[in-house]
Amino acid sequence: MPDPLPPTPDPASPSRHALWRNWISLTGVIIGGGSLFAFLFLFAIDLFSGSHNPYIGILSYVVAPAFLIFGLVVFVVGAWIQHRQLKRYPDAPPARLYIDFERPHDRKVMIYFGAGAMAFLLLTAMGSYQTYHVTESVEFCGQVCHKVMKPEFVTYQRGVHARVACVECHIGSGAKWYVKSKLSGSYQLYSVAFNKYSRPIGTPVHNLRPAQDTCEKCHWPEKYTGNLDRTYAHYLADEASTPHTVRMLLHIGGGSDLHGPVGGIHWHTSAANKVEYFASDPQRQRIPWVRVTSFQGKTTVYRSPDYQDEPPADQIRRMDCIDCHNRPAHRYQTPNAAVDQALELGRLDAKLPAIKRQAVELLTSTYASENEAIAKITASLREEYAGRPGLDQAVTTTSEIYRANFFPEMKADWSKYPDNKGHKDFPGCFRCHDNQHEAVGDPSRMIAASDCTTCHSIVTQGKGEELANFSLKGLSFQHPGGDIPDGVICNDCHNGKNQ
Ligand code: HEC
Ligand code: HEC
Ligand code: HEC
Ligand code: HEC
Ligand code: HEC
Ligand code: HEC
Structure with missing residues (x-):
């Protein structure tokens, strides 16, 4: 048998606060509180961790606020439903949140609610910390913005600055450029989400920070x-x-x-x-x-x-x-230079007739995708040099050169990025x-x-x-x-x- 209804409060003094005292609004408060907490937490990591993670911006300035807004919306919806109830049944006792710890039912609900809220906050903290780690990882870049940044990323990893973080050259220290980069980061997020980025990504970077503040550090x-x-x-x-x-x-x-x-x-x-x-x-x-x-x-x-x-x-x-x-950091070797280097290092056998000309020609043909390019390069070399020693190596090396320097999906290669x-x-x-x-x-x-x-x-x-x-x-x-x-x-x- 349920407990009797709580005593009706004095209807003569319904306070405005009554509107949000309902379970839906309370859930909104918890979601909003959780995301505010996550925001402050991420902001603190960003500020004090020393390692600069460009994606933390997406989390702290886009994802966390989105949850905050969602929490607020839930909060308002709860209040609105409450408001409608009050209007429709002005005489009825408002179905407001009334907690009486004397009642075992209320105690039980509060314990569940409290435990749930604690677990939610704990998970938010753990979740945001984990997400932070994930975004810092190479895999994140590989999966989230892989397609767009692949050319920059692949060339970067092969360059002398592979151990210098992107932000050291692209942002540098100090609050002004940090904020600038967060703004342009949000724009980039938008352009990726709505497929508005240019292919290839334009160069030079006209608002790049002067070298005095980056390289010269x-x-x-x-x-x-x-x-x-x-x-x-x-x-x-x-x-x-x-x-x-x-x-x-x-x-x-x-x-x-x-x-x-x-x-x-x-x-x-x-x-x-x-x-x-x-x-x-x-x-x-x-x-x-x-x-x-x-x-x-x-x-x-x-x-x-x-x-x-x-x-x-x-x-x-x-x-x-x-x-x-x-x-x-992002050097696209010319096909001529890349093949010369492979010959010099013995990765291409100069005894294969006209291999320099062949390899460069194959690399510079137009392909719709990397897979198509590798398939066609392989087929042509196998046909041209069938049965000759050095053929397998030529296939491997030429494909490697292609993968490292040509990005047909982004239309990026040496010809778009003058050195x-x-x-x-x-x-x-x-x-x-x-x-x-x-x-x-x-x-x-x-x-x-x-x-x-x-x-x-x-x-x-x-x-x-x-x-x-x-x-x-x-x-x-x-x-x-x-x-x-x-x-x-x-x-x-x-x-x-x-x-
Ligand atoms: C050693 C410094 C350095 C590092 C490290 C670095 N960049 Fe760059 N980046 C540059 C310079 C210099 C340019 C070209 C500037 C110009 O010509 O205006 C550039 C250009 C770019 C461009 C514009 C397209 C282009 O190639 O010109 C993108 C996008 C980019 N970088 C992304 C990244 C990403 C992502 C990382 C980390 C994976 C990174 N950069 C790491 C120095 C760096
Ligand atoms: C007028 C063009 C030019 C300017 C400006 C320039 N460099 Fe160079 N730098 C070169 C060339 C050319 C080389 C040698 C070729 C190479 O690196 O393949 C070189 C070589 C280097 C090297 C390798 C040799 C060494 O001393 O260890 C470093 C490091 C370097 N430059 C850093 C810088 C920095 C930092 C700046 C800005 C303060 C700068 N350069 C400005 C053209 C320039
Ligand atoms: C975080 C420190 C750091 C920053 C920032 C940095 N570099 Fe370097 N750079 C290095 C180190 C370390 C090396 C030496 C790498 C090696 O020899 O293994 C290097 C090497 C070079 C070389 C010689 C490359 C070669 O082929 O010998 C050039 C040129 C150069 N940097 C230019 C730049 C320019 C231009 C910028 C700014 C866009 C820049 N660096 C920013 C640390 C940095
Ligand atoms: C009138 C056209 C022309 C001009 C201008 C020219 N070259 Fe060449 N260059 C050639 C031709 C043709 C070859 C032979 C290509 C081959 O057989 O691989 C060649 C070959 C070369 C090679 C060896 C092969 C290779 O692929 O790198 C180098 C190095 C070279 N030139 C450097 C230069 C330099 C440096 C300049 C400017 C001072 C220059 N060339 C101006 C046409 C030209
Ligand atoms: C303003 C300076 C400058 C002048 C003048 C100049 N060079 Fe160069 N040259 C360079 C630099 C810098 C490099 C190195 C490029 C690099 O490391 O990527 C170079 C590289 C070369 C190379 C090797 C290129 C390669 O990829 O094989 C040749 C050959 C060459 N120069 C020939 C000439 C000739 C011939 C002249 C006179 C007509 C000349 N250069 C005038 C600066 C100059
Ligand atoms: C934006 C224009 C510009 C570019 C690009 C440029 N230079 Fe210069 N360079 C100059 C000027 C201007 C002078 C001084 C000329 C004078 O007053 O005699 C100069 C002078 C020089 C000198 C003589 C310095 C001395 O000892 O007095 C060398 C060497 C040189 N440049 C090499 C290079 C090389 C190598 C590159 C390419 C990597 C390059 N420059 C690119 C404008 C440029």
Whole structure:
């Protein structure tokens, strides 16, 4: 037999609070309280954990508030139902929440409710902590935004900065950029959810934080490097895939006279100079205007002959590390360079006839998906080199190159992401060093380029025995493609494919 109804409270004084005293609203309060708790908890982890997890933002600023709003809605719905009840039966005693601990029924319900609420809060805490861990994991990125960020992620994992967290370069420290990134993170979430992102993801990142606040937290701009010895091993697109190697000293120099002479390639970012430029295209591949301010405050403007305007002040950019090192983490090898490297490392057998040309051609065909590409590359190689030793390895290696550098689903590959560090396959240094940029008021002065040795000296080149001829004075470049016509630059012919 149920307990008798609770005594009716004085109907003359129905308080407004009565509206929310019902089980539905109370459940709303618990859900809302739980999510508020989860938000504060995640916020604290985010603030104090030291490890910066970009996805924590999604949890703390999107998921937790969504639950909070849901709790509020439940709360209001409960109150509204209560309100309707009151209106419909104004004389009836309101079915309000009335708890009397004297009654065993109420005690039992309260114990269940209390235990349920505690369990809910506990699970929320555990759940949010677990979710935090999951989002930090590689698998999360692999599953949640795998499709969209796959190109950036795969290239990142193969780069020298694979152990540097995304946020170290993309956000850096300090509250202002943190908030900015949370805002743009929410937009990204929206664009992924509604399929609004561009394929490929655009480059450059126009609102990227200046390198002074990111790269230079680890790298010291004053460092004196002097010469860097680099070997570029190439193979021609002929039947024998003939090797052609260029070994050179890159004159990196340094940016502070405390450690060595200021000059060389790193001169641009020395604290004493300010190099600014204006790019006439969003990809920053055409640079018709450059201004140098020396440490005495003297300015020199260089302009290419087809540009006589003054650039808009808000589009002048100060040159920093990223203007040359724009692919420190996400480098898409050109098919030409990737196949050359595989040949050099013995992962492709140069004895397979014309393997350089074949592999590059297969890699640069158009495919709708990665699976289709791998299937077609495999089938073509098996047909071309049937029965030859080195065939299985060629299949494996070429497929690996494809997977690491081509992302047809996102339309991402080397051709969409120019590398500004050199000048062979992209304009790079020659965007300014092209013998065209004249100093305003002194046409005889140009941005140094006339001489290849401004930037590097070739110490040896060719193949086999030829590489024993060494010169520290610097050799003039023997171009395997024949004489280079005047006024033509390397990337007029070389585009990362078979040249
Ligand atoms: C060593 C620094 C560094 C790290 C670490 C890094 N990035 Fe980048 N990222 C860059 C730079 C530099 C650019 C290109 C900037 C430019 O040209 O404006 C870039 C560009 C991007 C772009 C735009 C598309 C493109 O390739 O230009 C995306 C998206 C991106 N990064 C995502 C990520 C993700 C996700 C991670 C972590 C898995 C990550 N980045 C780690 C430096 C870094
Ligand atoms: C968290 C620290 C950190 C940040 C931030 C960072 N780097 Fe590095 N970077 C390193 C380390 C460590 C290495 C050396 C890796 C090695 O040799 O194993 C390195 C290597 C390099 C190299 C030499 C690569 C090579 O092929 O030898 C370049 C160039 C470079 N970083 C540029 C950048 C640029 C540009 C940025 C900013 C977009 C940047 N780094 C941000 C830590 C960092
Ligand atoms: C007029 C077109 C043209 C121009 C300009 C040109 N090249 Fe080449 N280059 C070729 C051809 C053709 C080959 C031979 C390709 C082959 O057989 O693989 C070649 C081969 C090469 C190779 C060896 C093979 C390879 O795939 O890398 C290198 C290195 C090279 N060129 C560097 C340069 C550099 C550096 C410049 C600018 C200073 C330049 N080239 C300008 C047409 C050109
Ligand atoms: C004018 C273009 C340019 C600018 C600006 C530039 N670099 Fe470099 N840097 C190069 C080139 C070219 C190399 C050598 C080629 C390579 O890395 O493959 C190099 C090499 C390096 C290396 C490897 C050699 C070493 O000293 O260990 C590091 C690290 C580096 N740069 C960091 C930076 C940082 C940090 C900045 C910004 C303060 C910067 N660079 C600005 C062009 C540039
Ligand atoms: C935005 C334009 C711009 C780009 C891009 C650029 N440079 Fe420069 N560079 C300059 C200017 C301007 C000077 C100074 C010219 C002068 O006053 O003589 C210069 C000077 C130099 C010098 C001579 C420094 C000295 O010792 O006095 C070297 C070496 C050099 N650059 C290498 C490079 C390399 C390598 C790259 C590509 C990785 C590159 N530059 C890209 C604008 C540029
Ligand atoms: C403004 C500086 C600069 C000038 C001038 C310059 N180079 Fe280079 N060059 C570079 C840099 C930087 C690299 C290294 C690129 C890299 O590591 O990715 C390079 C690389 C090369 C390579 C090897 C490229 C490869 O992938 O095999 C060749 C060959 C070369 N340069 C030839 C020349 C010749 C020939 C000239 C004169 C016509 C010249 N360079 C003028 C900066 C310059």
